[in-house]
Amino acid sequence: MISLKNIVKKYDDKEVLKNLSVDFPDGKTTVILGPSGSGKSTLLRSLDLLVRPESGTLSFSDLTLDYAEPLTKKKSFEVRKKTSMVFQNWNLFPNLTVLQNITTAPETVLKASKKETEDHARKLLSQVGLTEYADRYPSQLSGGQQQRISICRALAMNPEYVLLDEPTSALDPELETQVLLILEELSKLKQSMIIVTHNMQFARSVADKIVFVENGDILFDGTPDDFFNHPTTRIKDFLSGIT
Ligand code: ADP
Ligand code: MG
Numbered sequence: 001m002i003s004l005k006n007i008v009k010k011y012d013d014k015e016v017l018k019n020l021s022v023d024f025p026d027g028k029t030t031v032i033l034g035p036s037g038s039g040k041s042t043l044l045r046s047l048d049l050l051v052r053p054e055s056g057t058l059s060f061s062d063l064t065l066d067y068a069e070p071l072t073k074k075k076s077f078e079v080r081k082k083t084s085m086v087f088q089n090w091n092l093f094p095n096l097t098v099l100q101n102i103t104t105a106p107e108t109v110l111k112a113s114k115k116e117t118e119d120h121a122r123k124l125l126s127q128v129g130l131t132e133y134a135d136r137y138p139s140q141l142s143g144g145q146q147q148r149i150s151i152c153r154a155l156a157m158n159p160e161y162v163l164l165d166e167p168t169s170a171l172d173p174e175l176e177t178q179v180l181l182i183l184e185e186l187s188k189l190k191q192s193m194i195i196v197t198h199n200m201q202f203a204r205s206v207a208d209k210i211v212f213v214e215n216g217d218i219l220f221d222g223t224p225d226d227f228f229n230h231p232t233t234r235i236k237d238f239l240s241g242i243t
Contacts, residue, residue, distance in 0.1 A: 001023055001024065001025050001026050001060075001061065002023065002024040002047060002058070002059070002060055002161060002194075003021075003022075003023050003024075003057075003058075003059040004020070004021060004022050004023075004043075004046070004047075004056060004057070004058055004059075005021045005056055005057045005059070006019050006020075006021055006055065006056045006057070007019070007020050007021070007043075007046060007053045007055070007056035007067070008053055008054050008055045008056055009039075009042055009046065009051065009053040009054060009216075010054055015216055016039045016042050016216045017039050017042055017043060017046070017053060017216045018215070018216040018217050019056075020043070020213075020216065020217060020218050021056075021218075022043075022211055022218055022221060024047075024161065024192070024194050024209075025192075025208070025209065026061075026160075026192050027190040027191075027192055028190075028192060028193075028208035028209060029183075029187040029192075029193045029194075029195065029206050029207055029208050029209075030193070030194045030195070030207065030208065030209045030210075030211060031195050031196075031197060031203040031206065031207035031209070031210050031211070031224075032044065032194065032195065032196045032197075032211045032212075032213060033196075033197070033198075033200075033203060033210060033211070033212050033213070033227075033238075034212055034213035034214050034219075034238075035214060035238065038213045038214045038215060038216070039213050039215070039216040040165075040196045040213050041165055041196065042216075043213060044085075044163050044165050044194060044196055045085075045165075046058070046067075047083055047161070047163060047194070048079070048080055048082075048083040048084075048085055048163060049071075049076060049079055049080055050085070052067060052071075053067045054067065054068065055067055055068045056068075058079070060079075060082055060160070063078060063079065063082075065079055081109075081110075081157070081159070082159060082160045082161060083159050083160070083161045083162070083163050084153075084154035084155070084157045084159035084161075084162055084163065085154065085163045085164075085165065086147070086150050086151055086154050086162065086163065086164040086165070086167050087150070087165060087167075088165055088166045088167065088169055088170050089170055090143075090146045090147045090149070090150040091150070092138040092146055092149060092150060092153070093138070094137065094138055094139060095137075096137075096138075097134065097135050097136065097137060098125070098130070098133050098134050098135070098136055098137070098138065098141070098149050099118065099121055099122075099125075099134040099135065101138065101149060101150075101153055102117075102121035102124065102125070102149065102152050102153045102156045103117040103118055103121050103156065105153065105156065105157055106120070106156050106157055106158075109157070110157065110158075117156065120156055121134075121152065121156055122134065124152040124155055124156060125149075125152060127152075127182075127185075128148040128149075128151065128152055128182050129148075130145060130148055130149065130152075133145065133149075142175055143170060143171050143172070143175055144171055144172075144174075144175030144176065144178045144179055145178075147167060147168070147171065147175075147179050148178065148179060148182060151167075151179070151182060151183075151186075155191075160192060161192045161193065161194060162186070162191060162192070162193045162194075163193075163194050163195075164183070164193065164194070164195045164196065164197075165196045166196050166197060166198065167179060167183070167195065167197070168180060168197070168199065168202075169197075169198060176199075180199070180202050180206075183195070183202075183206060184205065184206055187206050187208075200228075200239065203224070204224055204228055207224045208224075209221075209222070209223065209224075210222060210223070210224050210227040212227065212235060212238070214234075219232075219234060219235070220232070220235060
């Protein structure tokens with residue numbers, strides 16, 4: 001489990017995470033929902049230290065980090081190894097082939113052998129139905145295919161948790177479906193995931209747990225059944241698009 005406790009993040013004088021605490025269970029899919037600007041990305045990025053809150057703690061089963069304390073390189077490495085982020089715009093390296101995009105980080109960061117990383121990459125490519133694209137370049141692939149590659153790239157690091165920040169919001173609906181199906185597969189395989197999305201139908205079908213963020217605070221933390229079937233007035237408005 002990942003446990004965040006009493007997280008405060010400020011930009012200048014503005015608190016964008018207001019002393020929030022939340023847990024992300026192992027082997028489950030947690031979906032983070034909330035209006036634009038509510039702090040979802042800031043929350044997700046705090047988990048892999050792309051964002052550094054002013055205070056609060058981040059705990060894994062075997063490791064705790066106090067954000068207020070100076071961060072050593074070693075600790076930062078240990079924390080970052082636990083998660084892998086999939087971005088909205090996939091951010092593949094344009095000058096590397098699909099296979100190289102997937103193997104680069106495990107080779108350089110984890111010092112894994114070329115054979116090992118390539119075997120793993122090919123296995124991942126077959127899982128997402130893109131085996132025959134190994135030697136192509138990202139520009140030769142559709143957005144949906146590129147996002148499937150970026151999911152492979154995240155999984156190639158063997159993270160405990162995969163973090164996804166609006167993974168399909170830059171895709172056309174028909175390309176979105178391919179990506180969502182893969183995430184549903186991963187969810188069934190009990191890959192721990194934390195997903196920010198605006199796709200309510202997907203959230204409903206994939207989530208084991210829902211976290212609703214507004215104004216840097218957590219307004220709901222519970223089951224999809226409670227969220228969708230017994231919503232508070234505020235959540236009802238959000239779900240009906242009043243936001
Ligand atoms: P969400 O992902 O829910 O849309 P964000 O976490 O991106 O929200 O942003 C939360 C708030 O923090 C917003 O008001 C946003 O403008 C502000 N913010 C985010 N990143 C920065 C930044 N690097 N500098 C200043 N303000 C930021
Ligand atoms: Mg965001």
